[in-house]
Amino acid sequence: MPAILPLPTKKPKPKSKTKPTTTTTTTTTTKNPGNGNPNISKPSPALRAAHSRTHYHKPVPPGGAVLGEGERAVVVGASGVSYRLPGAPFEFRFSYSETPRAAPLAIREPAFLPFAPPSMPRPWTGKAPLLSKKEKERRRGKIRLFEPLGGASAEAEAEEGAVVLETRGRRPLELGNYAAGDGRSREEVLGPPLTRAEVRALVRPHLSHNRQVNLGRDGLTHNMLELVHCHWRRQEVCKVRCRGVPTVDMNNICRRLEQWQEKTGGKIIHRIGGIVYLFRGRNYDPRKRPRYPIMLWKPAAPVYPKLIQEAPEGLTKAEADEMRDKGQSLLPICKLAKNGIYISLVKDVRDAFEGSELVKINCEGMHASDYKKLGAKLKELVPCVLLSFDNEQILMWRGKDWKSKYSTPMPSLSKLQLSEGVLQSDVNSSGESTGHSDETTVSKVLWSPKMFSLWKRAIDTQKALMIDGNELSPDSLLKRVEEFEGLSQAAEHSYPALILTGGEEPNAMTAESNDKAKMGISRDPKDHDEEIDGTDNGADYEGSDFDSLETDVESSVPFGSLPIDSIAERLSRDC
Amino acid sequence: MWTSLLSTSSSTFLPSPSPSPSTHSFPPPPQPRRRLFRRVAVVASIPDPAEGRKAEYTPWLIAGLGNPGSKYHGTRHNVGFEMIDRISGEEGIVMNTIQSKALIGIGSIGEVPIMLVKPQSYMNYSGESVGPLAAYYQVPLRHILLIYDEMSLPNGVMRLQPKGGHGHHNGVKSVMEHLDGSRNFPRLCIGIGNPPGTMDMRAFLLQKFSSEEREQINSALDQGLEAVRTLVLKGFNASIDRFNLVQKYKHHKV
Numbered sequence: 001m002p003a004i005l006p007l008p009t010k011k012p013k014p015k016s017k018t019k020p021t022t023t024t025t026t027t028t029t030t031k032n033p034g035n036g037n038p039n040i041s042k043p044s045p046a047l048r049a050a051h052s053r054t055h056y057h058k059p060v061p062p063g064g065a066v067l068g069e070g071e072r073a074v075v076v077g078a079s080g081v082s083y084r085l086p087g088a089p090f091e092f093r094f095s096y097s098e099t100p101r102a103a104p105l106a107i108r109e110p111a112f113l114p115f116a117p118p119s120m121p122r123p124w125t126g127k128a129p130l131l132s133k134k135e136k137e138r139r140r141g142k143i144r145l146f147e148p149l150g151g152a153s154a155e156a157e158a159e160e161g162a163v164v165l166e167t168r169g170r171r172p173l174e175l176g177n178y179a180a181g182d183g184r185s186r187e188e189v190l191g192p193p194l195t196r197a198e199v200r201a202l203v204r205p206h207l208s209h210n211r212q213v214n215l216g217r218d219g220l221t222h223n224m225l226e227l228v229h230c231h232w233r234r235q236e237v238c239k240v241r242c243r244g245v246p247t248v249d250m251n252n253i254c255r256r257l258e259q260w261q262e263k264t265g266g267k268i269i270h271r272i273g274g275i276v277y278l279f280r281g282r283n284y285d286p287r288k289r290p291r292y293p294i295m296l297w298k299p300a301a302p303v304y305p306k307l308i309q310e311a312p313e314g315l316t317k318a319e320a321d322e323m324r325d326k327g328q329s330l331l332p333i334c335k336l337a338k339n340g341i342y343i344s345l346v347k348d349v350r351d352a353f354e355g356s357e358l359v360k361i362n363c364e365g366m367h368a369s370d371y372k373k374l375g376a377k378l379k380e381l382v383p384c385v386l387l388s389f390d391n392e393q394i395l396m397w398r399g400k401d402w403k404s405k406y407s408t409p410m411p412s413l414s415k416l417q418l419s420e421g422v423l424q425s426d427v428n429s430s431g432e433s434t435g436h437s438d439e440t441t442v443s444k445v446l447w448s449p450k451m452f453s454l455w456k457r458a459i460d461t462q463k464a465l466m467i468d469g470n471e472l473s474p475d476s477l478l479k480r481v482e483e484f485e486g487l488s489q490a491a492e493h494s495y496p497a498l499i500l501t502g503g504e505e506p507n508a509m510t511a512e513s514n515d516k517a518k519m520g521i522s523r524d525p526k527d528h529d530e531e532i533d534g535t536d537n538g539a540d541y542e543g544s545d546f547d548s549l550e551t552d553v554e555s556s557v558p559f560g561s562l563p564i565d566s567i568a569e570r571l572s573r574d575c
Numbered sequence: 576m577w578t579s580l581l582s583t584s585s586s587t588f589l590p591s592p593s594p595s596p597s598t599h600s601f602p603p604p605p606q607p608r609r610r611l612f613r614r615v616a617v618v619a620s621i622p623d624p625a626e627g628r629k630a631e632y633t634p635w636l637i638a639g640l641g642n643p644g645s646k647y648h649g650t651r652h653n654v655g656f657e658m659i660d661r662i663s664g665e666e667g668i669v670m671n672t673i674q675s676k677a678l679i680g681i682g683s684i685g686e687v688p689i690m691l692v693k694p695q696s697y698m699n700y701s702g703e704s705v706g707p708l709a710a711y712y713q714v715p716l717r718h719i720l721l722i723y724d725e726m727s728l729p730n731g732v733m734r735l736q737p738k739g740g741h742g743h744h745n746g747v748k749s750v751m752e753h754l755d756g757s758r759n760f761p762r763l764c765i766g767i768g769n770p771p772g773t774m775d776m777r778a779f780l781l782q783k784f785s786s787e788e789r790e791q792i793n794s795a796l797d798q799g800l801e802a803v804r805t806l807v808l809k810g811f812n813a814s815i816d817r818f819n820l821v822q823k824y825k826h827h828k829v
Contacts (some may be wrong), residue, residue: 355824448688464674478643
């Protein structure tokens with residue numbers, strides 16, 4: 001019978017104090033639409049943050065506290081909330097990389113360990129839950145074995161009172177059993193180090209493949225340990241893709257992975273951007289791997305001291321407000337994408353602090369919890385003081401005790417220093433400069449002899465033209481350049497013409513030859529012979545008759561004086 | 576002058592005091608021409624202490640890209656020209672020669688010889704003037720500084736890079752083409768900002784600056800001048816990185 005549903009406002013009912021909020025991580029429970037309207041897109045349950053709205057608040061003394069009795073305890077200390085279990089090799093935490101350095105002030109839920117209880121008060125007599133529609137779909141094409149794989153061993157391992165999660169169609173999942181591995185050291189499991197070729201070969205198939213472990217805003221969580229081992233069971237390399245807030249400090253993530261890896265045995269072989277490739281080790285044995293209990297729900301984050309204070313770090317409230325007002329008109333140094341990679345953010349903020357004491361970052365589009373976490377991380381990494389989060393922008397102040405990374409203020413080369421040097425060298429090479437001063441009118445500037453010689457040669461061979469550059473408008477300059485271009489091209493590409501006797505159009509030919517004769521210089525300045533020939537012939541052409549040109553034909557083009565001939569000669573000489 | 580030419584061509588070697596007979600027993604050196612000149616220089620010329628000790632610095636070719644003609648004078652695409660004008664004004668280098676379709680001026684900053692070039696071919700063919708000029712004056716690729724406008728930087732922000740791409744700038748594309756497709760020459764990018772809204776890119780580039788932008792560009796040109804001096808005298812080092820960072824965040828002040 002259909003229940004009369006309430007109006008579509010989704011507010012969770014206030015929970016009672018003693019019952020902790022549980023959100024199971026197993027996928028057997030389906031999402032229950034609380035309101036009857038399917039069109040409203042519901043926010044992801046991960047962000048519902050029901051925990052932050054609970055009324056439970058139990059302050060923790062500043063020295064830390066151990067809540068719980070005996071072996072199973074919740075330790076709240078300077079490094080956050082951690083869980084101590086009997087027989088565990090280390091204290092478990094929800095997130096190994098995203099724990100702020102500040103000490104928590106209070107906890108938001110009663111101190112329950114988010115792991116399975118060690119034993120049950122009475123044996124389980126029920127059945128595994130029924131399969132959901134999706135699971136039935138998944139099962140449709142598969143062949144059911146008479147005995148599921150590993151089923152016999154699972155029953156053999158299950159002890160009295162051990163907690164085993166029964167599932168249909170799969171092997172039962174053991175909760176609460178943990179083993180510390182087979183006692184081999186990390187070096188033994190890793191084996192000899194990998195060569196570069198091996199690394200490339202291992203990483204290559206994973207580069208464009210999306211089989212990976214996603215590391216998001218919670219950083220390296222406890223259940224990821226299991227997940228990585230599941231990946232390692234199938235492939236030697238596990239690809240970890242990091243996105244969002246944790247990427248501000250990739251080094252920290254890698255350090256935690258390496259640290260954790262000491263207990264499991266694995267090595268980062270390749271790291272690029274926000275992606276890390278973990279190698280399991282040459283001598284890895286999936287059967288002898290350490291087993292950790294999985295966390296069954298996400299515990300509530302404890303209460304940390306407020307990020308933004310009214311009068312931070314020795315400023316009065318008025319000064320802080322003045323800074324906030326100044327920050328209103330500040331340009332943000334960058335805009336951050338919602339789930340992006342912020343690897344260079346710390347460096348950028350530090351560089352921006354060199355120029356200005358206030359820095360603003362545009363975080364529009366990000367969730368409020370995300371940019372607050374980002375602000376907290378920046379506060380620790382770039383040491384800075386957070387001033388405000390309004391308008392979805394992070395406004396930071398560099399703090400009173402900020403020290404620049406440069407020892408000297410920005411050096412500037414003044415004209416004074418340079419002109420002294422110029423005058424000195426002018427005196428030394430006065431011989432040269434007086435020679436130059438004929439050409440250059442006012443310049444006291446030293447010309448390098450090589451450049452000067454090249455320039456002089458260019459002018460002599462008509463490749464360059466000296467003009468009075470001072471009073472030349474851009475248009476007239478352009479006109480002169482184009483004119484000169486025409487002339488110099490003619491000079492460059494011309495050769496004293498062979499005018500054969502032909503009687504037709506003698507006048508035009510003469511005119512042409514006269515023009516070329518006036519330029520008269522052949523193209524290749526290296527061959528002195530050619531130059532001399534060219535000028536001689538030029539002189540000849542001006543006044544000569546056409547009849548005498550026949551005899552001049554041979555002399556005008558001396559055999560073997562073309563540029564190609566010199567190249568051919570050089571080549572034949574060499575070989 | 577001929578002897579001075581000789582001495583500078585061999586200036587990478589210090590002149591030896593006297594040719595000793597033992598040098599004959601050495602295996603023939605790889606560059607016999609140079610050795611010959613060295614001996615001639617020592618024997619024939621009076622050693623001039625200043626010239627002998629002074630090493631010849633490799634020249635720099637500083638080219639600013641732009642369009643010629645008064646129609647394009649002072650437009651956004653011509654900031655390269657403005658920068659060159661500023662350098663020539665401050666360093667006292669007169670640009671008085673036309674060669675290879677460009678207006679050039681030779682001079683020096685301190686001890687380092689430089690050549691300022693303003694190609695007067697239109698922007699898309701700038702390479703045709705810059706390439707042959709660099710070849711003629713024997714300027715190595717790493718000493719060709721190209722100054723041009725960059726739309727990906729905000730207005731007035733400059734950046735000195737040791738190498739880079741063309742960023743869809745036709746002038747730079749043509750220069751790269753004429754330098755045998757190489758991208759490894761330094762450049763000074765002067766930011767002019769993105770075209771507002773859906774304005775046509777070419778119309779934006781050929782527009783003149785607004786008044787605030789004009790002031791920003793003028794101050795940027797001064798700062799850029801300092802940076803060019805540092806680059807030519809000291810090469811790419813930490814101060815250039817610092818210059819780039821300062822420029823990047825200079826508008827983010829309260």
